Amino acid sequence: MATLQPKEQLSLDGASEQGFLAYYGGLPEKPNTTVRVFDRGDYYTVHGQDALLAARDLFRTNSVVKHLGSGNKKLESVVLSRLNFESLVRDLLLVKHYRVEVYKQKSSRNDWDVEYKASPGNLSQFEEVLFGANNELTVTTGVMAVKLAVENGQRFCDCYDFS
Structure with missing residues (x-):
């Protein structure tokens, strides 16, 4: 199976990169089951352990992990397209039962707020x-009953579909 590769590249000038690193470093600690995503307009980014999670679970390769900063203060980063973001969010919320926080940049260059979670x-x-119209997920409901019984020493199962 081929691995997905991000189309977008995270390109920040030196001041923006340092400002983001300072902001990210000042965020309060979070549980491992919470993923922070940064909305950068045309694409999204995840950083630190969240970037490694996305690389492993979504892209299935660490080659998508890039580093912000230099020296001892490098921060792992992964860029997500809109489709990658949607796929990651579906997996995190519906399969892994994680929490997701999406940060959006405020008017100030290095000031971010939680836009939605x-x-x-x-x-x-x-x-x-x-569950949007463009997604493959559909929600259907139905009612089913299962009857387990033992008759004459034999176990059997009957299934009833009421949908």
């Missing part, structure tokens, strides 16, 4: 991403 129990801000 979701958890497995609260998907409302990600409904369009998860």
Whole structure:
């Protein structure tokens, strides 16, 4: 199976890169089951352990991991296209049951705010991403009953579909 490769490249000038690194370093610690995504307009980025998670689970290769900064203060980064972002969010929320926070840049260059967030129990801000018309996911409902019984020493199972 071929691995996905990001189309976009994260290109920040020196001041922007240093400002982002300072901002990211000042964020409060988060649980490993929360992923922070940064909306950069035409693409998204994830950093640190979140970047390694995306590289492993989405791209299935570490070759997509790039580093911001230099020396001892390098930060792993992965760029996500819109489709990669949607695929990652679906996997995180619906399969892994993680929390997702999406940060959007404010008017100031290195000031970010949580624009929207979701958890497995609260998907409302990600409904369009998860269940939008362009996605393969569909929601169907049905009712099924299973009857397990033992008759004359024999076990059997009956299934009833009421949909």
